[in-house]
Structures are given as C-alpha cells and as structure tokens.
Amino acid sequence: xxxPDTPVVPSPTPTPALRLxxxxxxxxxxxxxxxxxxxxxxxxxxxxxxxxxITGADDLPKGLVDDQAPGRYRLxxxxxxxxxxHVATANSxxxxxxxxxxxxxxxxxADGALTVTAPPVDAPARAFIGVRACDLRAMGILGKVFDNxxxxxxxxxxxxxxxxxxxxxxxxxxxxxxxxxxxTGPKADGGYDLALTEVPAGGDGAPAYFTLVAGxxxxxxxxxxxxxxxxxxxxxxxxxARVAACADSMGREMIADAAEMLxxxxxxxxxxxxxxxxxxxxxxxxxxxxxxxxxxxxxxxLTGDNAERWRKWDSCFTLDHSYMHGGSxxxxxxxxxxQWITHKLAHWHDQFGTSGCTGCGRxxxxxxxxxxxxxxxxxxxxxxxxT
Amino acid sequence: MTRAxxxxxxxxxxxxxxxxxxxxxxxxxxxxxxxxxxxEAVEIAYFLEATRAEVxxxxxxxxxxxxxxxxxxxxxxxxxxxxxxxxxxxxxCATAGGIxxxxxxxxxxxxxxxxxxxxxxxxTLGRSxxxxxxxxxxxxxxGCPIDKYQLxxxxxxxxxxxxxxxxxxxxxxxxxxxxxxxxxxxxxxxCMGPVTxxxxxxxxxxxxxxxxxxxxxxxxxxxASLAKWxxxxxxxxxxxxxxxxxxxxxxxxxxxxxSEAHD
Numbered sequence: 001x002x003x004p005d006t007p008v009v010p011s012p013t014p015t016p017a018l019r020l021x022x023x024x025x026x027x028x029x030x031x032x033x034x035x036x037x038x039x040x041x042x043x044x045x046x047x048x049x050x051x052x053x054i055t056g057a058d059d060l061p062k063g064l065v066d067d068q069a070p071g072r073y074r075l076x077x078x079x080x081x082x083x084x085x086h087v088a089t090a091n092s093x094x095x096x097x098x099x100x101x102x103x104x105x106x107x108x109x110a111d112g113a114l115t116v117t118a119p120p121v122d123a124p125a126r127a128f129i130g131v132r133a134c135d136l137r138a139m140g141i142l143g144k145v146f147d148n149x150x151x152x153x154x155x156x157x158x159x160x161x162x163x164x165x166x167x168x169x170x171x172x173x174x175x176x177x178x179x180x181x182x183x184t185g186p187k188a189d190g191g192y193d194l195a196l197t198e199v200p201a202g203g204d205g206a207p208a209y210f211t212l213v214a215g216x217x218x219x220x221x222x223x224x225x226x227x228x229x230x231x232x233x234x235x236x237x238x239x240x241a242r243v244a245a246c247a248d249s250m251g252r253e254m255i256a257d258a259a260e261m262l263x264x265x266x267x268x269x270x271x272x273x274x275x276x277x278x279x280x281x282x283x284x285x286x287x288x289x290x291x292x293x294x295x296x297x298x299x300x301x302l303t304g305d306n307a308e309r310w311r312k313w314d315s316c317f318t319l320d321h322s323y324m325h326g327g328s329x330x331x332x333x334x335x336x337x338x339q340w341i342t343h344k345l346a347h348w349h350d351q352f353g354t355s356g357c358t359g360c361g362r363x364x365x366x367x368x369x370x371x372x373x374x375x376x377x378x379x380x381x382x383x384x385x386x387t
Numbered sequence: 388m389t390r391a392x393x394x395x396x397x398x399x400x401x402x403x404x405x406x407x408x409x410x411x412x413x414x415x416x417x418x419x420x421x422x423x424x425x426x427e428a429v430e431i432a433y434f435l436e437a438t439r440a441e442v443x444x445x446x447x448x449x450x451x452x453x454x455x456x457x458x459x460x461x462x463x464x465x466x467x468x469x470x471x472x473x474x475x476x477x478x479x480c481a482t483a484g485g486i487x488x489x490x491x492x493x494x495x496x497x498x499x500x501x502x503x504x505x506x507x508x509x510x511t512l513g514r515s516x517x518x519x520x521x522x523x524x525x526x527x528x529x530g531c532p533i534d535k536y537q538l539x540x541x542x543x544x545x546x547x548x549x550x551x552x553x554x555x556x557x558x559x560x561x562x563x564x565x566x567x568x569x570x571x572x573x574x575x576x577x578c579m580g581p582v583t584x585x586x587x588x589x590x591x592x593x594x595x596x597x598x599x600x601x602x603x604x605x606x607x608x609x610x611a612s613l614a615k616w617x618x619x620x621x622x623x624x625x626x627x628x629x630x631x632x633x634x635x636x637x638x639x640x641x642x643x644x645x646s647e648a649h650d
Contacts, residue, residue: 045566045568046567046568046570046573046595047568047570047573047574048568048573050566050568052566071571071572071616071620072572072575072620073569073572073573074573090568090569090573091566095566100563100564100565100566101564275609276609276611276612277609277612278609278612279557279581279582279608279609279612279613280557280607280609281557281559281560281580281581281582281605282556282557282559282560282563283559283563283569283581286559286560286563286564287563297552298549298552299540299543299552300543300544300547300549301424301543302421302424302425302427302428302539302542302543302546303428304546304547312564313560313563313564315556315560318554318555318556318560318606319555319606319607320554320555320556331607333607333609365572366569366572367572368559368569368571368572368578368580368581368613368616369581369612369613369615369616370616370620
C-alpha cells in the first residue's frame, strides 16, 4: 500500500474579495514593481503566449486567447477583451524556478590542487503574474522535489521564496485542459499571495473588473496599499460563476484510477501501440511544469586546467537518461513512454505523495504528433478490460 | 583525483578533405577567438586549407571532411586511417554521404551524360558513402556545416581524455531549453526537429523556420510517425515528405528508409 498523499499547497483562508477595476490593473503591477520586483507574466512570443519579463499591463496579451488541441496551438482574438482568458502558456514557471541551464560550479586546477567555486545563487525578487491553479499545484509538486526537508536545492528554494505569486482563476477552459479531473483547478485554492478573478465588460456597458483576494501576509500588505472597495456580493457571485462555468466546460478528463491501473498494466500491449506514434523527442517532458530531470555536463578548456559543471534539463525520453554501465536500460520507445506516464501518474504518488500531473495539458498541446496523456491512460485501461 | 598525463610533445592534428564543399574544415579556421589556443594545444600538422606546409604522419587526431565518391577517395581513406591514431569524421558528407549522396537514389551514369561535355574524363563511384562504410571511425560529428563549438569540444575532449559532450537527443530539447516556441505546433510549419540531432543551437526554429535536419538523424528517430503527421495534419504529399528526408543526410539509414517509403 503506498502512503496516502500529502497536501501539495497550503490552503489559507483568503481575505474577503476586493474589487479592482480592470483599468487599474497597471496600478497593481506598479505597486509590485515599486517593491523592486521584476514582473514575469504572460506575453506573446513566437506565435504563442509564454511567461516572460513584462514591464506593465500593456505587455499582457489583452484580447487574445489560445486555441489549443493535441499537437496544435494558435492565437486568436477572444470575444471578451480580457487580459487572462488564455490558458496554459507554452513554457511554464519551471523556466524561472528551475532554469533550463544552470552553472553549478567552476573547477580550477593549479599546483596539484583543485579549487571548486560555486556561483552565487541567482534568486531575484520577482512577481509571477497570472499563475493558474494548475501551475500553483506544479510549484507545490516541484517544492516536494527540490525543497522537501530531506533534500533541498538552495537555489530553487531561494527563487521560490523570492517570488510573489499573483494567481488568476481561469475563466475559460482550453482545448487540452483537464484540471478538474485532476482536482487541481480551475480555481486557485492556496499557495498564492494574491488571486484575481477577471470579469469581462458586460453587454450592458458594465466595465470589466477583477475580484481580488490575498492568501498571505505579503498579499494583504499589498492590498492595504491599493485602496480598494469590497466587491459586492453580486460581483463575487458573477466572478465565481465564471470560474464554475470554466470547470463545467472542460472537455477532457483523466480517468479516475490512473495511478493503480497503470501500475497493474506494466506489460500492456498498448505501450507498443503508443510507441509507434511517440517521437521520443522529449517535448512533453520539457513542456511539463513538473518534470524535473536534469543532466550534469562537465566541460573543460583546452588546457584541461579549468572546468565548468552545468546542470541542464534532461528527459526520460533520451537514451542517455537511463544509460548505465553496458548501455541504456530503456532502449525502446515503448519502455520510455511507459516510464514517463507511469512515473507521472502512478509512481510519483509513492515517491512524493502526490500525482506528478496537474492537468495543464501542455504535454498534449506541445507533442508534435498530438499524443494525449488522458487518451493513452484510458487506452491502457480499456485494453486491460478487453473493451 | 588524477589527471591523464599529457604527452610532452603536442599532439599532431591533420585535416583531410574528401568529396565536400570545404565548409566543415572552414569551421576550424572560423574558431577565430580560439584558434591560437588550439594551435598551442595541438600541432596543426596537415591542413591544406590553412597552410601548404606539411608535417609527415602519423597523426594523433585526424579530422576527415567529405564523403567517398570517387575510386581515388576510396583508396586514399585507407591511407589516412593507417596514419591516424584517432579518426573523427566531421560533417554530413563524412558521416552520411552528404548532399552528393542524392545520386545514390538515381543513375549516376545518366547524370554524367547529362552534365559533362566529355563524360569520359569523369571517374566517379555510383554512390557517395560515409567514411564509416570504408574504415573504422572513432567519433562522428554531425552537421552541415558542423558547429564550431562542437568541433572544439570534440578536440578538447580528446586532448583531455574524456567523453565529448555532444548529445544525440532531438533538436526539440535544445529549442525548449532555449525557450523557442515550437514552430510546428504553434504555426503549423513542418519541422524535422523531432527526428534531428541537436547541435546547431536551434538556428532555424528560433527564427521561425522549420528544422531542415542539417545535423542528421537523432538517436532512435521515429521518422514514420513524423512523416505521417506531415501528411495527415500539415498536408504534405508523398513527394514533399520524401524530399524533407532527402537532404544532406539522405543516405543515413533512417532517413533513407523513410524517403524511400515515399518514392
């Protein structure tokens, strides 16, 4: 029997909701900037919305939404002119908390001795703008990996600690989202400093606004500086209804018993079926907000007296990942896909007390051939059941 | 920790050209900032593109550019191998036969008659083949042209008796690490990245173009699945799919098989 799952994100009681006129969003961002925080939020880049540095609300993808499907992503004009009706971004917050390439140390050789110097921890004060419920869960999961008491990556912990989280409850479900079935969204239930719910302008000329709550002392101190009125009961209800409608309209879902079922079907013929499509290109693992594997590379200068050690994102889809003396353990595409999905959905529970999946759908959208983790889990189950 | 002892004399480096455009050996000269360091670390003993001066073999490291496409090439590569302690092939020609291996899918005699006024002066083989089809190769560096930093890394690793850090993984991993949004998913542009080995620094996708597979097939490439996606989702016909796989690495085994499946 695996140990029961443990909480991933704290669930504090939020403050009563305030109302922030949509036109005053720049004011909120200015307050965060005034505190010396670098703002990271959604921006358009390379035909998609990604998280990246922003200077203010003008950089946000206002009016744009993302049309996402397996292996397909397009930006289109939204109907509601909102800031945050796009869903999961092309990259994830992992990029900022666990950078793709980090130098671990310099090693110098002189007079028969080695000197190892670690670079200073790079953990700037930042505010993460527009963090979704699924991504809050992902940060909680990464915290269990990189900062769990027994093991702590000080750089990860410092970057997470120095980031103020401004969450956004989703008002629209994307084509590959399945957070409701994972119990991870679309409403942020903790782990944030501030949480916004966006309500677009009404057809009757009512202006767009946000409801805004704080989930931490840091968040409360920011609210105190904004001079906002309490949201009316009707405004709170309208905002909540939007998030509820988002949950109801989510078209994709993960099967309920994925963890146990996958563990029972390690010899399923379906692994070979999916391997015929899987490119083992590693896009799913790179896009995943919780995949944390890395490789360590040493490079030397030509004299051999100076070396650098780098940590870079790696993937269980490469042969090197399982390379041990004598060769790679997972040579077939079937073995590699099985490793990924069973770890993500099943064995993660044993290892970290939670699923490794947040239902964000990035692995589905960014798979170049549109392999859908929810469909593959279902297919393994159905083949086992003979249906 | 002990270090491998360097020989007192500098190792001798030779650069050999076979059927090729010279672009890969030019990458060595292109190491402008690092070239003096390289010249200090090794004795550049034979490198006709850089100097007519020749130091006799044997050589510690031979960099071989180009494919075997003439009877003369086929004979000469054995001489090079005999004189070389370590033989490293550089570039798509040397590792896969190069663009000139397109002849392998056609009748070379027909080409000769069509192109040359005096076909009798042409002495060529029916196929252009990689160096590894003729002699044992110690390391293959992909690319058309190769990446100069990868070349430096391979030389460096051999000098320091360690494994070169040259990943065999997909182009996609480098795109994702660099934060380049996938052009195929995001814009519907056909991209060979998922079956192509990284190494160029995601040159094309970072500029909004699909990967042309200059760096040849990655480890365990699933060409059939990608080809199917090109056809079913991006609207490629068979000929287009064939031509995507029939580039500078056309004669690598996996790309050859895939292109032939669309002939």
